[in-house]
Amino acid sequence: MRIANLSGRLVLVTESGAVDVEEASQGQFGSDPTAIYRRWDDFVAWAWSTDLPPGTPFDDKDLGSPVPEPGQVFAIGLNYKEHALESGITDFPVEPPVFTKFRSSITGPYGELELPTATVDWEAELVVVIGTEARFVSAENAWDHVAGLTIAQDFSERTRQLVPPVPQFSIGKSFPGFTPIGPVVVTLDEFEKAGLDRADLEIGCSLDGEQVQKGRTNDLIFSVPVLIERLSAVLPLQPGDIILTGTPSGVGGGMKPPRFLQVGEEVVTWIEGIGELRQKCVAGRPHTTASAS
Template identity: 40%
Template sequence: MKIITYELDGRAGVGALHPDGGAVDLTEAGDALEIASNPQARARAERLMADPARRIPAPLRLRAPFAPRSFICIGLNYMDHVKESNAQTPARPVVFAKFANALAHPGDAITWYADVTQQVDWEAELGVVIGKPCYRVSKEEAMAYVGGYTCVNDVSARDIQLTDSAKQFTLGKTLDGFCPVGPCLVTTDEIPDPQNLAIRCRVNGTVVQDSNTREMIFDVATLVSYLSKFMTLMPGDLIATGTPPGVGMGMKPPVWLKDGDEVTVEIERIGALTNFCRVR
């Protein structure tokens, strides 16, 4: 099931994309996380999907499918991205965080001030959503705690993250709106193998990243298990699993997002997440 959160005529609701096109209202079944991870809510949603009267009239505005409880990000998790970053291959996952202010919805403008950063970069990433409390689980157990998947754009201010004298890694990652999420939350039954998904990023229609999640250094099960050794993962935690090669920083010369640019993250079986850029 591809679960969405939407706005229509000033009203917020929860729905799902219908295989035949359009969307179905599932608000009565619960929120997106409940439908993805709670069997009873999922059963109610399945019944509602079959009701033609639940179809949502177009047009509707998509929102982020859920509000992450925490944003847990993984760096340097594709080998070719390690090389383009002139970094060493990590022996264990590189972990950092974004904050709640970074959340952006599908179609939102990614906005920054020119006196704060002039080197804004894109990063297409598979988002893994935790579905139930998870602490000190093995790699073999880890996938049972995943509730679904989504697209993430880990937007990054490289001049703050890397070249500022203080190397403010977190600060450069968590400007307002620097983490678009969406367009939907896809349940795990629709993605039995998250390590075989095409992942792309396009800027103004030009493909800049084109890879597959099989190229991850640390796969989803390893990441969930590793993180759970240090912290209790809870429903709604979002793990951004790292970006493949093709970021602007790695180009010769570097290419940065600019005012008016359109950036799209697209992942097989999930869909496309598109945002526009605005510089003030």
């Protein structure tokens, strides 16, 4: 299945278009794109046993985040070796570095990105969507708790993120529009059907057609199953929670000299088997980092 949020309504995207879930299920499931993960097993059983009606063509610009209101947002830092190295980290972490991105930063897969400063960076990321509660889960069983995979762009305002003396990762990565997600959540069976390995997908990002990031998700230091194991050992992962798993090398802050997003540039982020995000950079309200007093 390819699950989407079309103008605020839960849909399944098929070859013919979008199928409204509430209408197709005759009210068995509602229209809320977030609520479906709380009934994940029932939803999957219905979807796989139902002959869906033909889909309706739609405009991509009407797609919102397929998980617009996750209960918890986990983001993992320095989870690709080459990205850790370009960030000046030579001793790789023995535990996943975890922060969050606040929900108000979440937006849909296509649209404008307001740049509050001249130091906004890009980070292409694979996103895991939790389908069933995970608590004290082993890595061997972790995939059983995953609803599907999607894409995020972890935009980062580096000045705010790295303000001394104490870095502020979460707030520096949570300006409005800094977490576009989508275009769809792809269930794990879809990768197998397409002949793809869910643990080894190409991921990348380009600026105005110039490729700046390209990697594979099998290069993660902490794989998806290990992340679920480590996180669920601390707290329960709930249906609809999301995990941004980290970014490969090629971010602007790691370039010499550093390169950041400019007004007018288009950022395209993609992952094999899922799709792409597109953001056009526009001028935002100026922001300054306050000095400590």
